[in-house]
Amino acid sequence: MFTIRMGSVGVDVATWQRVLGLNPDGVFGPRTHDRTIAFQRAHGLGADGVVGPATWAAGGCVVAPSVVEGVDLSIAQAGARVDFERLFAAGVRFVVVRTQAGEAAPDATFRPFIAAARAAGHLVSVYQYALADADFADDADALLSAIDSVPIDFPAWLDVESLNGRTPAQVIDFVGGWVERYRARRGHRPTIYTGKGFWGLLGSDGTSALAKLAVGDCRLASAAYGAAFPPVFGPWSRATFHQWAGNSIATITKPWAHLDRNYAPGDQVWGSNARAAVAAGVAVRVAAPGIVDGVDGEVDRDRFFGTLDELRGLTDADTFA
Numbered sequence: 001m002f003t004i005r006m007g008s009v010g011v012d013v014a015t016w017q018r019v020l021g022l023n024p025d026g027v028f029g030p031r032t033h034d035r036t037i038a039f040q041r042a043h044g045l046g047a048d049g050v051v052g053p054a055t056w057a058a059g060g061c062v063v064a065p066s067v068v069e070g071v072d073l074s075i076a077q078a079g080a081r082v083d084f085e086r087l088f089a090a091g092v093r094f095v096v097v098r099t100q101a102g103e104a105a106p107d108a109t110f111r112p113f114i115a116a117a118r119a120a121g122h123l124v125s126v127y128q129y130a131l132a133d134a135d136f137a138d139d140a141d142a143l144l145s146a147i148d149s150v151p152i153d154f155p156a157w158l159d160v161e162s163l164n165g166r167t168p169a170q171v172i173d174f175v176g177g178w179v180e181r182y183r184a185r186r187g188h189r190p191t192i193y194t195g196k197g198f199w200g201l202l203g204s205d206g207t208s209a210l211a212k213l214a215v216g217d218c219r220l221a222s223a224a225y226g227a228a229f230p231p232v233f234g235p236w237s238r239a240t241f242h243q244w245a246g247n248s249i250a251t252i253t254k255p256w257a258h259l260d261r262n263y264a265p266g267d268q269v270w271g272s273n274a275r276a277a278v279a280a281g282v283a284v285r286v287a288a289p290g291i292v293d294g295v296d297g298e299v300d301r302d303r304f305f306g307t308l309d310e311l312r313g314l315t316d317a318d319t320f321a
Helices: 011-020 030-042 053-058 084-089 110-119 136-147 168-186 196-202 209-216 271-279 308-315
Strands: 067-073 092-101 123-129 157-159 191-194 219-223 241-245 249-252 256-258 261-263 268-270 283-287 300-305
Touching: 011 030, 030 053, 084 092, 084 110, 092 110, 092 136, 092 300, 110 123, 123 136, 123 308, 136 168, 157 168, 168 196, 168 209, 191 241, 249 271, 256 271, 268 271, 271 283
Parallel strands: 067 092, 092 123, 123 157, 157 191, 191 219, 219 241
Antiparallel strands: 067 300, 241 300, 249 268, 249 283, 256 261
16 A cells, blocks of 8 residues: 555545545545544544555555656657656656557657656656567567667566467567567566456467566566556566556446446446446546646556665666566
8 A cells, every 4th residue: 555645546545445434436535534534543643634554554454565656658648748847746756668669660759758757857768569470589679779879777668468460379479589689688687568468368378488487587567557456467476567547537327337347336447448437428537547747638657666776776687586
């Protein structure tokens, strides 16, 4: 759990609201604030309305390790105003910028975003959207060429969320070869960004032992909007990063059937489901955790589990500890 207070939104707020016996709408408003103060007084705590480690513990919740907040940006923000100084003031300390999709030319926003983020004090790195094909080397070399003259502060991410017409085994082998080529050039392993649902499609049949070893030795950026804790899956024993938000939260107001699931009034939905429910007139948007000061519109938000020094240190060792 993370420190929350008046104005906070998201899954941690909803979890705390359940402790208080409130409707878990994920918005830390006046009622949640007042009930928090009453809870703190009842438990002999400082009644400031801020839910920190002692208040979480009194509520029977596990306190989170040290975390660093970040965002990832891409060509999708090309027309948006991104003020990196305001983003830094809002608590964001690292930025991951997309270089390109596959072996395509670098995104037009890649270098400007990197330069502006670093100038504002953020730690920076990059990601490439994986388009698995017959030759992993072309894609790996495209990213490596893009960052040859661009210093990065922690390992690059490979965004794995598309089969691109390949079989699951071919995708895993592509990723394994990409990882080894990146490592040979940069001296450290990259991070694999993926989600539990997509990774579950890949399975392991027909996958080479080398690819499995290469991928499993990388760190995991677990993509899971709305999850209080990032799911861990595949060859990984923990998540190093968690992409925890990027879209709106909505509360269902009328019974709704969507994508083979039935929703009841009071249920919460995130992201594309939230947008679809609001558009269908069966929900109201209650929060937008993908909104952060400094970026126009919604943006993917990430957490690194550790300290700033540990984030910087990810390039120091070649093995995953």
